[in-house]
Amino acid sequence: xxxFRLLPILCVxxxxxxxxxxxxxxxxxxxxxxxxxxxxxxxxxxxxxxxxKEPLRRNPAAKPSNSEMALSEDGWTLWIPxxxxxxxxxxxxxxxxxxxxxxxxxxxxxxxxxxxxxRGAQKVIAAGVREHIPGCGAALKSRKDYHLxxxxxxxxxxxxxxxxxMYGLYNLEARMNLREAPFLPKDLDAPRHSxxxxxxxxxxxxxMEWPDPYLSLVAHYGFxxxxxxxxxxxxxxxxxWPYNYMMRRQDPAxxxxxxxxxxxYGLDVYCPIMYHLDGTAENEAGLxxxxxxxxxxxxxxxxxMLLIEGFDYERWPSWNREDIRKWIDHWTRGVxxxxxxxxxxxxxxxxxAWDYNIDFRPGxxxxxRYVIDRYPSSVTAFITxxxxxxxxxxGEQGYLKDxxxxxxxxxxxxxxxxxxxxxxxxxxxxxxxxxxxxxFGTFPYLPFPRQWHARYQALEKYAVDxxxxxxxxxxxxxxxxxxxxxxxxxxxxxxxELLRAIAxxxxxxxxxxxxxxxxxxxxxxxxxxxxxxPNMGTTNSIGSPFFFQKPKPRxxxxxxxxxxxxxxxxxxxxxxxxxxxxxxxxxxPDFTNRTNAAARYAAPFxxxxxxxxxxxxxxxxxxxxxxxxxAALRAPAGKRPGAFREVLxxxxxxxxxxxxxxxxxxxxxxxxxxGAASPAESARILNRMTAILKDEVARxxxxxxxxxxxxxxxxxxxxxxxxxxxxxxxxIAQLRGVLEREIPEYRRKLGLxxxx
Numbered sequence: 169x170x171x172f173r174l175l176p177i178l179c180v181x182x183x184x185x186x187x188x189x190x191x192x193x194x195x196x197x198x199x200x201x202x203x204x205x206x207x208x209x210x211x212x213x214x215x216x217x218x219x220x221k222e223p224l225r226r227n228p229a230a231k232p233s234n235s236e237m238a239l240s241e242d243g244w245t246l247w248i249p250x251x252x253x254x255x256x257x258x259x260x261x262x263x264x265x266x267x268x269x270x271x272x273x274x275x276x277x278x279x280x281x282x283x284x285x286x287r288g289a290q291k292v293i294a295a296g297v298r299e300h301i302p303g304c305g306a307a308l309k310s311r312k313d314y315h316l317x318x319x320x321x322x323x324x325x326x327x328x329x330x331x332x333x334m335y336g337l338y339n340l341e342a343r344m345n346l347r348e349a350p351f352l353p354k355d356l357d358a359p360r361h362s363x364x365x366x367x368x369x370x371x372x373x374x375x376m377e378w379p380d381p382y383l384s385l386v387a388h389y390g391f392x393x394x395x396x397x398x399x400x401x402x403x404x405x406x407x408x409w410p411y412n413y414m415m416r417r418q419d420p421a422x423x424x425x426x427x428x429x430x431x432x433y434g435l436d437v438y439c440p441i442m443y444h445l446d447g448t449a450e451n452e453a454g455l456x457x458x459x460x461x462x463x464x465x466x467x468x469x470x471x472x473m474l475l476i477e478g479f480d481y482e483r484w485p486s487w488n489r490e491d492i493r494k495w496i497d498h499w500t501r502g503v504x505x506x507x508x509x510x511x512x513x514x515x516x517x518x519x520x521a522w523d524y525n526i527d528f529r530p531g532x533x534x535x536x537r538y539v540i541d542r543y544p545s546s547v548t549a550f551i552t553x554x555x556x557x558x559x560x561x562x563g564e565q566g567y568l569k570d571x572x573x574x575x576x577x578x579x580x581x582x583x584x585x586x587x588x589x590x591x592x593x594x595x596x597x598x599x600x601x602x603x604x605x606x607x608f609g610t611f612p613y614l615p616f617p618r619q620w621h622a623r624y625q626a627l628e629k630y631a632v633d634x635x636x637x638x639x640x641x642x643x644x645x646x647x648x649x650x651x652x653x654x655x656x657x658x659x660x661x662x663x664x665e666l667l668r669a670i671a672x673x674x675x676x677x678x679x680x681x682x683x684x685x686x687x688x689x690x691x692x693x694x695x696x697x698x699x700x701x702p703n704m705g706t707t708n709s710i711g712s713p714f715f716f717q718k719p720k721p722r723x724x725x726x727x728x729x730x731x732x733x734x735x736x737x738x739x740x741x742x743x744x745x746x747x748x749x750x751x752x753x754x755x756x757p758d759f760t761n762r763t764n765a766a767a768r769y770a771a772p773f774x775x776x777x778x779x780x781x782x783x784x785x786x787x788x789x790x791x792x793x794x795x796x797x798x799a800a801l802r803a804p805a806g807k808r809p810g811a812f813r814e815v816l817x818x819x820x821x822x823x824x825x826x827x828x829x830x831x832x833x834x835x836x837x838x839x840x841x842x843g844a845a846s847p848a849e850s851a852r853i854l855n856r857m858t859a860i861l862k863d864e865v866a867r868x869x870x871x872x873x874x875x876x877x878x879x880x881x882x883x884x885x886x887x888x889x890x891x892x893x894x895x896x897x898x899x900i901a902q903l904r905g906v907l908e909r910e911i912p913e914y915r916r917k918l919g920l921x922x923x924x
Contacts, residue, residue, distance in 0.1 A: 191794040191797075191798075192794070192797045194793070194797075194870065195870075197797045197800075197819075198816075198870065198873065200801060201812035201815065201816060202873055202877065204808060204812060205809055205812055205813065205816075205877040206877065207876050207877060208876065208877060208879040209879065210879055210882075210889060210893075211883075212879040213612075213878075213880045213883070214373050214374070214377075217373060217382060217385070217644060217645065218379045219381055220381040220382060220384070220645075222269040223269070223270065224269065224270060225270040225344075225348055226270065226272050226349055226350070227348035230347060230348050230351070235354055236347075236351045236352065236354060237318060237319070237320045237351065237352055238349070238350060238351050239267070239273050239351075240273070240291070241272060242274040243291045244267075244274075244275045244276070244291045244293060245278055245291065245292050245293070246263065246275050246277045246278070246293045246295065247278055247279075247280050247283055247286065247289075247292055248260045248277070248278075248280070249279065249281075249283060249297075250280060250281050252279065252296070253330050254432050255330040255331060255333075255334055255432065255433070255434045256295065256297075256330040256333050258334075258432045258434075259330075259333065259334035259337050259387075260277060260295055260337070261277070262388075263295075263337040263338075263340070263341065264277050266341050267350065270344070270345075271344060271350040273350050275293070282300075283296050283300045283301050284300075284302055286301060286302075286322060286324055287302075287322070289322055290321045290322070291321055291322070292321075293322075293324075294322070294323070294324045294325070294326075295325040295326075295333050295336070295337060296326060296327075297326060297329060297330060297333060298315070298326045298327065300326070301324050301326040303324075304317055304324045305328070307359045308326075308327070308332065308359060308361070309361060310328060310361070310362065311328060311329050311331060311332065311362065311365075312327075312328070312329070312331050312335055312362035312657075313327065313328040313332050313359070313360065313362055313657075314326065314327040314332040314333060314335055314336030314339070314359075314360055314657075315327075315336070315358065315359040315360070316336055316339065316340065316356055316358045317357055318352040318353060318357075319355075320354060323340070323352070325337055325340065330434070331434045332362075334387065334434050335362075335390065335434075335657075336360075338388050338390075339360070339657075340352070341388070342650070342653065342654070345673070346666075346669040346670070346673060347669075358659050359659070360658055360659045361657060361658045361659075362656065362657055363657060363658065364632070364633065364634050364635055364656060365595070365597075365633045365634045366392060366436070366438075366470075366471075366597070366634035366635070367391045367392055367634065367637060367656060368391065368395045368438055368634070368635065368636040368637065369391050369393075369394060369395070369636070369642065369643040370395050370396075370398065370636075370638050370639060370643070371394070371396070371397075371642045371643070371885075372612070372641065372642030372643045372644040372885075373642065373885070374885045375398070375416060375885060376396060376397045376416075376422060376426070378394065378396065378426055380429055383429060383432075383433045383435060384433050386433070386435065387433040389643070389650065389652075389653050390652065390657075391435065391637075392435060393435055393436040393437065393438055393470065394435050394437055395437075395438045395439065395636060396423070396426055396437055396438075396439055397416075397418065397439065398639075398640065399415040399477070399478050400416060400417060400439075400440070400442065401417075401439075401440070401441060401442050401458070401462060402420065402423045402439045402465075402466050402469065403418065403423075403461060403462050404417050404418045404419060404420050405442075405458060405461075405462075407442030407443070407444070407478055408444020408478075408480065423439075427468050427469065431468065436469075436471075437468070437470060438470060438471045438472070438518075438520070438636075439466075439472060440472065440479065441458070441459065441462065441473070441479055441506060442478040442479060443458060443478075443479055443502070444481075445480065445481040445482070445499065445501075445502040446481070446482060447481070447482070452502075452505055455502060455505055455506060455509075456509050459505075459506050459509040463509070463510050463514060463517065464513065467514065469517075470518060471517060471518030471519065471548075472506075472518070472519055472520065473522055473550065474502075474506060474520065474547075475550075476523060476524050476525055477524060477525070479502065480499070481495060481502060482495065482498070492526070492527070493535075496523075496526065496535075496538060499523075500543055500544075503519070503543060504543075504544040504547075506519065507519040507521075507547050508544070508546075511546055519546065519547040519548060520547070520548050520550040521547045521548070521549060521550055522552075522599070523536070524552055524555075526539060527581075528552060528555045528556030528579060528581050528582075529556050529567055529581075530556060530557075530558040530567055530579070530580040532581050533580055533581050533583075533584035534584075536581040536584055537585065537587075537588040539585070540585050540588040540592065540594070541588065541592070543592075543594065545594070547594070548594065548595040548596070548597050548633070548634075549585060549586075549589040549594045549596050549597070550596075550597045550598070550636075551578075551585045551589075551596060551598050551599075552579070552598070552599050553577045553578050553579070553582055553599060553600035553627075553632075554568055554571065554575060554577035554578065554600070554601070555568055555569070555570060555571065555572075555579055556579040556580065556581050556582070557575040557577055557579040557580065557582075561698050561778075561780075561781050562777045564772070564773050564777050565772065566698060566773050567579075567772075568700045569700050569701040569702070570700060571599075571605045571606040571607065571639065571702075572601075572606070572607040572700040573601060573605045573607060573614060573616060573620065573623070573694055574607065574694050574696070574698075574700065576619065576622045576623050577600070577623060577626060578598075578626065582598070586630055586632070596630075596631075596633055597632065597633055597634035597635065597636070598627070598632045598634075598636070599635075599636045599639070600623065600632070600636070600637060601623075602620060602624065602635070602637045602648075602649070603620065603638075603646060603649040603652055604638060604644075604648075606639070606702050606707065607697070607700055607706055608706050608821060608824060609702065609707040609708075609890075610707060610708060610881060610883065610890050611641075611817070611821065611881065612644040612817075612880040613644065613646035613648045613649065614648065614821070615647075615648065615687060615814070615817065615818055615821075616648075616687075616690050616691045616694045617663075617687050617691065618663070618687065618688065619695065620648055620651065620652070621655065621663050624652065624655040640884060640885055640886035641884050642885065647674065650670070651667075651670070654666060664684075671683035671687075671799075674807065674810060674811060675799045675800060675807060676802070676803045676804045676811075678802070679799035679802055679803065682795040682798050683795070683796065685792070686792040686793065686795045686796035688792070689789065689791045689792025689793075690789060690792045690818065690821075692788045693786070693788035693792065693825075694785070696781050696785040697785045698773055698777070698781045698782065699825075699828055702752075703752045703753055703769070704753050704754055704755045704769065704831070705769070705824075705828040706824045707824075708749060708753035708754070708890045709827035709828040709830075709831055710823050710824050710827045710867065710868065710871045710891065710896070711748070711749060711753075711754075711882065711890050711891030711896065711899060712746075712753065712754040712755055712827070712831055712899075713745075713746050713899055713903070714830075714831055714834050714835075714860075714861060714864060714902070714903060715755075715756075715835075716838060716857075716906045716910045716911060716914075717759075717910050718745075718759040720745075721745060722744065722745060722746070722747055723742070723744050735747065748891070748895045748898065749887065749891065750887050755769065755831050755835055757835055757838060757839075761839055761842040764835070764836060764839050765835055766831075766832040766835040766836045766839075769832060770832065775836055778832070779833060782825050782826070782829040783825075783826070783829055785825050786826045786829070789822035789825065790822060792818070793819060793822065796814070796818055797815055799811065800812055800814065800815045813877070813878060816874045816877065816878060817878065817881075819870070819874065820871060820875075820881060823867050823870065826863075826867060827864060827867055827868075830860050830863065830867075833860060834857055834860050834861070837853050837856060837857050837860075841854065841857070847918055847919065847920060850918055850920065851920050851921075854911055854915060854923065855923055858911060858923050861903055861906055862907070864903055865904065865907070868899050868900050871896055872896040872900070875891070875892070875893050875896065876893050882895075
């Protein structure tokens with residue numbers, strides 16, 4: 169299928185030496201990598217990121233090229249204007265600390281009445297808005313733009329505003345990080361224009377968990393805003409059903425504190441407004457009162473999200489509602505009322521209207537255009553970038569069911585909404601994943617750099633004005649998010665050049681071709697994956713049990729009392745048979761054998777096609793992992809732990825693909841076993857099911873060892889951990905129970921011999 173891609177990759181691997189020796193298997197790699205990495209406890213990553221300190225990054229072996237200048241270890245001074253505001257002062261202090269901690273360059277900082285003579289100064293870094301630095305920044309146009317000038321004895325960083333200066337300083341850090349040394353081009357002259365009015369992210373640590381070091385980290389990765397916090401009014405007001413019982417209420421004092429602290433790092437705050445509309449005059453009056461109270465209490469909040477999940481009308485909209493346009497009329501009426509009240513107090517507030525789950529399938533373009541037409545002219549249309557995008561596998565037509573990166577986007581409905589918004593003169597913001605996705609919702613980032621870059625190009629092509637780039641998995645530092653920061657301004661280096669520099673830094677010199685070959689293969693793999701739902705599959709398959717017979721409940725079951733049946737944990741439904749994760753992220757068989765749960769999961773694709781492409785994707789991952797493992801094993805000693813972790817993360821992605829296929833095949837066979845026409849057919853099915861289980865036991869053991877060394881895996885704070893090492897140990901026990909007890913008992917019942 170991808171023969172046109174394979175030959176160049178094969179040649180690269182042969183040149184790098186991979187073809188000269190047998191590829192290293194996953195087990196062989198684990199034997200080398202696992203003992204070299206410390207064991208972590210769940211949540212350890214949160215402390216590491218939340219207490220972030222800039223590490224030593226300088227490579228003592230690095231030497232400047234003839235085209236580069238080097239900052240000496242001392243003698244440099246960082247100039248800022250006396251009248252600098254808190255954003256510039258904080259960024260300058262961060263930059264000074266970076267040079268000292270990461271690059272071993274000692275820098276004095278001086279607040280000066282004037283920076284005008286920077287051209288005649290020696291060993292000076294002048295940082296200020298363009299009005300303060302003559303000869304720098306004339307081409308800057310809007311907020312966050314900056315201009316970098318580097319000469320052997322002086323550097324200028326000027327911004328359109330103080331945020332621009334901040335991002336300019338952080339881009340100097342990014343350039344030095346790529347070189348692992350305080351080197352810059354001698355003739356650097358780079359005006360850079362921000363491509364987005366706003367780039368938002370959610371916390372990757374937890375709901376309302378925004379420690380100062382983490383806020384600084386978010387700004388360093390090019391974000392200028394945070395979304396805090398989902399499903400809660402900022403003043404603590406109760407939301408409508410069902411949110412009034414299952415979601416946390418906000419502490420207004422905590423929100424005020426976050427707004428104040430975030431502002432120091434150049435970060436604006438966006439938040440939701442939660443309200444249940446019912447169309448009555450009394451209800452509308454209540455909405456007006458709520459909005460006025462919130463906007464008055466929090467004048468610094470830059471924008472408010474009116475998301476159907478929480479800012480809703482009547483009941484959750486169904487794709488099959490006959491009156492969906494009437495529903496839209498009522499919902500957009502609520503949007504218009506809220507926007508009018510906000511803008512009566514502050515016309516600059518951004519009102520983001522997000523019609524997320526009004527039918528996003530490819531055929532709903534006209535309906536989604538209708539939504540845009542019903543918005544008041546004062547709001548920003550907030551669209552979901554990729555959800556609903558149509559794609560084919562072997563002639564079968566499917567669409568993205570949730571946030572995913574196997575398709576670049578935009579979805580057909582998103583493109584229609586962008587077009588309609590442009591016709592009306594509305595700004596367009598998008599929920600657009602750029603480094604992680606619900607497709608693998610328990611991963612900190614997804615190493616598919618070329619696929620991500622293609623999405624960045626599409627966002628630029630469609631001139632999206634702003635982005636929300638994560639949902640509840642949030643932001644955790646990683647090289648893909650670093651890549652995204654580069655491509656959020658004009659003037660980024662060519663992709664191959666940037667990827668090669670990142671590969672060299674992460675794996676060491678001499679392995680760049682191996683790493684790039686791996687990333688190419690990984691990108692090909694994700695383009696094959698058909699699994700795009702938010703449920704079991706690639707989100708949680710490695711943590712999902714394989715049921716053969718209906719198990720005994722593991723938790724209290726309420727089936728016959730006056731209580732509503734079902735088990736709730738924090739408002740999340742869990743299974744009585746596997747109460748370690750939300751019920752929706754395990755595959756629950758129909759033990760009456762009337763429906764095929766595996767086929768239902770794969771729909772609209774047929775199960776054979778769905779499973780075929782999961783295995784093809786896993787195969788592409790393995791091809792990439794061969795060169796990835798080789799690169800990590802030859803990495804210099806100081807880089808080896810980081811390189812090992814990168815490989816183990818990719819290994820876990822491949823396991824998710826294979827486990828998803830395995831559980832679907834197993835469930836399909838379980839159903840076929842119930843209808844088997846002969847003992848011979850039953851024996852054949854049982855033999856295959858046994859083989860699947862044995863492979864899954866080995867996969868789960870490997871996954872457990874990996875997660876023991878990377879506590880980021882399995883975590884997604886909407887439900888905290890979907891799987892932990894202890895849960896994976898429980899899964900191993902469950903699989904062995906099926907292997908060693910349930911299937912042998914079934915064989916004896918049928919009079920079949922035990923499997924060999």
